[in-house]
Amino acid sequence: MSTTASTKPRAPLTARALSKRFGARVALRELSFELAPGERVGIVGPNGAGKTTLLSILAGVLAPDHGDLIGSGRRAGWVPQQPSLYSKLSVAENLRLFARLERLAEPDAAVERMLEQTGLRDRANDEVGRLSGGNRQRVNIAIGLLAEPPVLLLDEPTAALDPSQRERLWEFISSLGDDGTTVVFSTHDVSEVERHAHRVMLLAEGELLFSGTPGELERAVADGSAPGAGRSADLESALLRFLKLHGH
């Protein structure tokens, strides 16, 4: 897998020392990173690591307590973990509503484009409440893509899907990189990161422990660059050892 498929020249999103607290609990500790155009980044980490909080801040849903974000907020397309759709409206009506709320110049054209892109044209007039989980998630992603954002943020997009639905969804997400859209997704499934991400960001207790390719993470554990390192059989083992070595 190539590192990036860049067609857009500038970094679409840069984070500098992002911090967030919820009361006494620290959700994020001074996270800094930069995303490249067309890059697919997988965010992994244990429950409570801060994955959803980070994506929410990148999406502009939450405000950071400290730190800067360049190129986020409404410019990013956001796909929350639970489909954010009106179940009594049809697929086309949901898309049209959000296209209008996004104040797109040509909402109907955007709806047509997304129906085409997601392969949901034949289900356009079906109520979303009657769709399968996979198709609902497609509509959810389509809404995130309506404004043709440079960055698409997906919070555990395959969490409620069966294997075949996941496979179709990843085909669709992978195709987005072809036009330079940067995709950032969170997941608990390390194999998805291994197969579909150019870069893995490992979070634990709000701290960014690692940022690099999946191969680099495995090598970091194997070649001893990580404290207490040793050889791992796969990415998941490497990730678990990495976390253990860092006291998590």
Next chain:
Amino acid sequence: MRWLLIKDLQILRRSPLLVALLIVYPVAISLLIGFALSSPPGKPKVAFYDQVPRGQGIVRLGSQRLNVGGYASDLLSSIQPIRVRSLAAATADVRGGRALAALVIPADLPAQIQGLIQEGVGSPTVQLYLNTSDPIEREFVDQAITARVTQVEQAVSKQVLRVAVDDLQEVLNGGRVQILDQSVSLLGLRNARTIVSGTLRSLPAGSPLRPALRRVIDFADLAIEGLGFASPVLGSIGSPLTVQRFELAGRTTPTATYAAAIAVVVSLMFVAMLLAAGMLAVERSENAYPRLARGLVSTPALLAEKTLLAGGLAAVTALLMAAGVSAFVHLDWGRLELWALALGFGGLAFGALGTALGALAREVSAASLMAFGVSLPIAFMALVPASAVSATLASVLDAVAFAFPFRAALQAASSAFSGGPPALVPALAHLAALSLVFGALATLAMRRFAKR
């Protein structure tokens, strides 16, 4: 905001069961309340056993006769009588639930009344058997019959007094009276005095009869003066007090119109509050709010949209209901635009309150329950008459009623329906102020709504 409004209408159009429930239920509740307030209680079913033999209900009052049976029929006008032929049948009807009570007129009631009139002793008594299994029904029938008995007593008293006054007049002025079915001529005090006075004048000056006749004339003068004064006094005792009524507030909203206004406003309140609270909570239940809050729709715009949607639909529902009710109760159709204004302002105030509740509750089921739970108390608190509770509690209820839209909406609606007081404009201003207050509270509550 326009697109959100269209979206919500689409959602409602595709939820016919929900919409039907949302409209039918409050309308049914409000109609029941309206009917309960406007309809007097029906006449209680009472078993009636009259032991007085036919034709023997006559009481003699001096030269006149009083038919007790006529007053018994007055007594029956306040009940729905079930005539029975024995005391056992009467009590059996009460025990069996066919009658709420049994009223028994004893055979000697005319004699009891006769004794009271002639000798001033005794207490004529009718018997009332009450079913004590239901205390409310027992109280209802007891009050209905007791009130009527009091009226009958007053009627009998007036009749006795009238007879007494007539007899006094005859003693004074003379005339013809019936004694033992024979017409007898009565001389009268005035005529007797005239005769004695004539006799006195015809006697010689030194007649020994003169002093005695002079004393008879003096007595007659004294009696005429005293009895002449007694007649109007006795007459006045029959109707000692007359109530003259004055209406100080100009036109008054008729009771039936007021009851219709209550029914319509209860409906307006339910629809607006349930819809506003529910439709706001739907944004969270559908997980759409975080997406909207990313700058697609501002919080005030979202709240305004829900308030307009709920208030508008509630006002339309209430208007249709008022139109339907006007087939049975007089509502002034010439003031239709004022109906719309009153119900529109009321709908907005209730809608704003509903959004505040929806923002607090966050979930559809909790929001609906909260809206329903809050609705009934604010309606009842506004309807409790101040005279029915202590002064302190009345002040508390008054303050609560002022802080919520029900009373102001009711004032606006009753004024719009009839043109009676209170004035429409202050009520509309009150509703507008409450809309702003609850809108501000809803904006604060949205902080909780936005939390994950």
